[in-house]
Amino acid sequence: MTPAAPPKRLFIKTYGCQMNVYDSERMADVLAPLGYGMTDTPEDADLVVLNTCHIREKATEKVYSELGQIRLMKLARQEAGGAMTIAVAGCVAQAEGEEIMRRQPAVDLVVGPQAYHQLPELIARTHRARGERLAADFAAEDKFDALPTARNASGVTAFLTVQEGCDKFCTFCVVPYTRGAEWSRPAAAILAEARSLADQGVREVTLLGQNVNAYRDPDAGGGLAALARALAKIPGLDRIRYTTSHPRDMDDELIAAHGELDAFMPFLHLPVQSGSDRILKAMNRGHTVEAYLKLIEKIRAARPDIAISSDYIVGFPGERDSDFEATLALVRQMSHASAFSFKYSRRPGTPAAALPGQVAEEVKAERLARLQAVLDEQQVAFNAAQVGKTLPVLFERLGRHPGQLVGRSPYLQGVHAQADPSLIGQIAPVRIEAASKNSLSGVLVESPVQAPALEPL
Ligand code: 5AD
Ligand code: SF4
Numbered sequence: 516m517t518p519a520a521p522p523k524r525l526f527i528k529t530y531g532c533q534m535n536v537y538d539s540e541r542m543a544d545v546l547a548p549l550g551y552g553m554t555d556t557p558e559d560a561d562l563v564v565l566n567t568c569h570i571r572e573k574a575t576e577k578v579y580s581e582l583g584q585i586r587l588m589k590l591a592r593q594e595a596g597g598a599m600t601i602a603v604a605g606c607v608a609q610a611e612g613e614e615i616m617r618r619q620p621a622v623d624l625v626v627g628p629q630a631y632h633q634l635p636e637l638i639a640r641t642h643r644a645r646g647e648r649l650a651a652d653f654a655a656e657d658k659f660d661a662l663p664t665a666r667n668a669s670g671v672t673a674f675l676t677v678q679e680g681c682d683k684f685c686t687f688c689v690v691p692y693t694r695g696a697e698w699s700r701p702a703a704a705i706l707a708e709a710r711s712l713a714d715q716g717v718r719e720v721t722l723l724g725q726n727v728n729a730y731r732d733p734d735a736g737g738g739l740a741a742l743a744r745a746l747a748k749i750p751g752l753d754r755i756r757y758t759t760s761h762p763r764d765m766d767d768e769l770i771a772a773h774g775e776l777d778a779f780m781p782f783l784h785l786p787v788q789s790g791s792d793r794i795l796k797a798m799n800r801g802h803t804v805e806a807y808l809k810l811i812e813k814i815r816a817a818r819p820d821i822a823i824s825s826d827y828i829v830g831f832p833g834e835r836d837s838d839f840e841a842t843l844a845l846v847r848q849m850s851h852a853s854a855f856s857f858k859y860s861r862r863p864g865t866p867a868a869a870l871p872g873q874v875a876e877e878v879k880a881e882r883l884a885r886l887q888a889v890l891d892e893q894q895v896a897f898n899a900a901q902v903g904k905t906l907p908v909l910f911e912r913l914g915r916h917p918g919q920l921v922g923r924s925p926y927l928q929g930v931h932a933q934a935d936p937s938l939i940g941q942i943a944p945v946r947i948e949a950a951s952k953n954s955l956s957g958v959l960v961e962s963p964v965q966a967p968a969l970e971p972l
Contacts, residue, residue, distance in 0.1 A: 525551040526560035528581070531568025535605055538628060539566045541869070542604065545634050548864030549692070558588050562600045562638070567607035578607050579619060586621035600641055602626060602634075632869040635692065636684045643696045671911050671940045672754075672923070673717045677705050677742065678724025683761060685788070686799045686866040687831060687859060690725050699724075702732040702742050709746050716940050719754035719780075719909055719923070720746065727757045728764040740772040747778035753942060754909060754925075758784045759826075762802045762810055774817035780925045781818055782852065785811075786826035790845030791838035794831050797870070804845060811849070822852035822897065822926050829886055830859040830879030833872035839882050846889050852897045852926050856886050891952065898928060898950035905960055906930065908945040910938045929954040 525546055529539045542564060543553060557563050563585055567578050582601070589599040600623045603615050609627040616622050623641045626634060680694045709720060722739070724730060730739040743755050755778045762785060773779050789795050792803050802810075815821060827842060846854070858879040861868045901924070908930045910922035920934040922945075931954060932945045938959075947957040 523549070523551045523561040524554040524559055525562045525564070526554050526557045527564045527566055528557070529566045530574065530578075530605065535566050535568055538605070538631065539564075542566070542631055542634060545631060545864065545869050546638070549635055549638060557585055558591075560599065561597075562602065563588075564602045564604055567603060567605035569606035569610055575607055575611065578603070578615075582615075582619045582622060586619065589621050598645065600624070600638065602637075604628070604631070632686075632866040635864050636866060639684075639692055671716060671909060672719040672721070673712050674723050675705065675709060675712070675720045676700070676723045677739075677757075678727050678730045681725045682729070683726065683763070683801065684799055684866075686797065686870070687828065687862065689862050689865060692864065694725055697726055697729050699730050699733055701734045702737060702745065703734065705742065706745055706749070709749055709752060713749050713751040716751075718751060718940060718942065719756070720752060722746075722755065722757040724757075725759065726761050726764060728760040728766075728769060738766065738768060740766075740768040743772055743776060743779060747776050752778065754778055754780055756780050756782065756927075760785050762787065762800075762807050765810055765814070767813075770814050770817050773814060773821065779818075780927075781821040782824065782926045783814065783821055784824040784826075785814075787845065787849075788826060788828050789831065789834075789838065790842035791834070794834055794838050794842075797833055798828075798831060798867070804841070808845075808848070823849060824851055825849065825854045827854060827856040827886060828859050829856065829882040830874035832859070832867055832870035832874065834859075834874055834882075839886075843886065843889060846886065846893075850897075851890060851893050853894050854890050856883060856890060858883050895950075895952050897926075898952065898955060901926075901928070901947045901955055902950050903947065905944045905946045906955075906957075907942050908932065909942045910934060910940065912939060924955065931956040932959050934959050 525543060527539045527542060529535050543551070546562070551562060554560050565578060565581060565585075568574055582603070585601055589601060592599045601621055602624045603622055604626050605628060608615065608625045612625060615625050624637045626637055678697065678699045680697045681688070681690045682697045684691045712720065722730075722742070728739050730742060731737070732742065739757065743757075746752055746755055755776070760783070765785065773783070787804075787807050788798055788800060790804055795803060811823060814823075827846070829839060829842065859867075859874065861873065906924045908922040908924055910920045912921055913919070913936060914921045914931050918933045919931055920936065920938060922930050922932070924930050930945055930947070934943070944960040945957040946960050947955050949956045
């Protein structure tokens with residue numbers, strides 16, 4: 516939950532036509548979820564927007580002279596230890612673009628009439644550039660922006676937060692506003708925590724971050740691959756996973772590490788969100804379907820037995836039947852071990868919430884049901900394909916039936932087997948005999964194998 520942010524004051528000066536009056540109201544609407552309420556005077560405003568008009572002669576010069584005065588207010592505010600953000604919107608912004616910021620450096624951002632939905636992102640980026648965190652007042656709903664809470668080390672698996680925040684600004688997502696800029700923990704602190712977890716019996720860690728593969732050690736500069744290599748050297752720490760990744764941050768070094776590190780489990784959660792390039796663009800994902808598929812090909816070349824999981828959103832604003840069909844086609848091509856799917860949920864303050872073409876609830880529900888039917892089929896098939904194979908299982912706890920233990924396969928499947936409780940915390944080979952949608956069961960194979968090589972899928 517995000518605590519309620521202190522109110523911030525917004526002053527908008529509207530020049531010109533009725534259209535601009537309407538646009539100013541829209542700007543006030545998209546800024547309200549960031550905590551901005553209207554004020555009548557620029558002097559005490561935290562954000563001043565000049566919504567300009569080009570139509571009359573000398574209009575531009577008038578804007579510059581007005582900006583000169585607002586600059587003085589901004590300076591006075593800074594001297595008093597505060598801050599003011601100045602934005603220029605409307606037709607002059609459209610026509611003059613960055614020229615405005617060159618002529619009047621006190622201006623923080625310029626936004627044309629077609630881009631008001633991007634105001635939250637632009638404001639958030641301005642605050643970040645100043646080293647301030649935007650205390651957004653987004654509706655308290657953790658569903659999409661919370662990391663799993665760190666589990667304590669009583670078990671054999673643990674989460675380990677290595678990174679927080681996000682710089683990607685997908686247009687549907689609150690994380691860049693609620694969690695702030697991408698930030699990584701120093702590797703030394705992570706390694707110390709991992710050692711202590713391993714000492715307490717943890718055998719598998721899942722490295723957590725909203726954009727975990729954007730990890731960069733603030734001290735030595737190494738990325739996630741370097742961190743994983745160091746973690747893999749810790750005695751007892753046999754398994755390493757990480758979530759959630761962005762396709763754009765999946766660099767060659769990390770891909771290579773998947774082929775080289777036995778500790779890296781052959782299961783990767785790499786959300787694509789949609790199978791339509793048009794929708795990916797509107798989502799500001801920064802990758803196409805083709806780029807994603809090429810990436811998957813590279814990852815599979817490095818680690819042939821890897822299984823891929825993803826997140827999908829259906830009913831993003833403007834999503835047509837043909838876009839949704841493209842998503843289904845991608846899902847079929849990917850053949851996931853498992854994946855999450857969501858109906859697009861309109862989050863006020865995010866750019867997509869202000870987009871036209873919001874999709875009706877029934878259409879979203881129908882698309883989600885169709886998508887989930889395919890994903891369920893794939894999960895069942897993936898689990899069924901394990902029958903007859905021997906998988907290394909990390910036993911975690913007692914099962915519900917007498918003499919039974921429950922553990923996890925490399926693919927995150929729950930595995931049930933009859934086994935002695937002394938095997939809790941151990942990795943042992945289990946021959947899989949049965950599979951359902953949510954779990955596997957099998958029998959312990961006598962000779963313990965240390966992480967046997969897995970067959971390609
Ligand atoms: N509506 C629907 N799904 C969303 N997600 C994030 N924000 C939204 C939203 N507004 C999903 C994305 C993301 C996952 C954590 O949650 O698929 O990858
Ligand atoms: Fe949200 Fe993930 Fe996109 Fe960041 S990369 S904005 S956390 S969906």
